[in-house]
Each structure stands twice: as structure tokens, then as C-alpha cells.
Amino acid sequence: MAKKRKAVADETEVVKFLTSVLRGDEAEEVVVKDRIKAAQLLGKRYGMFTDKVKIDEDSVVQIIDNVPKGDGYE
Numbered sequence: 001m002a003k004k005r006k007a008v009a010d011e012t013e014v015v016k017f018l019t020s021v022l023r024g025d026e027a028e029e030v031v032v033k034d035r036i037k038a039a040q041l042l043g044k045r046y047g048m049f050t051d052k053v054k055i056d057e058d059s060v061v062q063i064i065d066n067v068p069k070g071d072g073y074e
Helices: 011-023 032-045
Strands: none
Touching: 011 032
16 A cells, blocks of 8 residues: 555654755755745744743742831832
């Protein structure tokens, strides 16, 4: 029995396709703007364009309520 092709592309297939477009490996001629778009999509996928810093630290936040009473801020 012939192997059935999946109806929906999985993540690996999409990444492989975008990589082949980026590298110009597709049989059809790929316009430069499409190669740039493929690069952007891959960059987004791998988090290459984020300015966020990921911090993995287990810490405890301690709130100290030591404001004196009777200062007119009641």
C-alpha cells in the first residue's frame, strides 16, 4: 500500500520548505523578496529577532510593609 501523504504539513516540513526557499534550492526560480521573507519567518520561528531576555531563576519576592502609622497617609 502506498504511503498516504498527510493533509496538513507538520512543523518540520514547513521549516524544511522555508530553508530550501531561503537557500534557493527550489526547482522554481525564487524572487529575492521571497527568500528574504523565508529568512524572516525562520528567524521568528527560532526567536532570533527578539530583544527580550529570558530569565530562568527561582526567586522569592518578599514585600516588607514597614511604613509607620500616623503620618497622615491613613
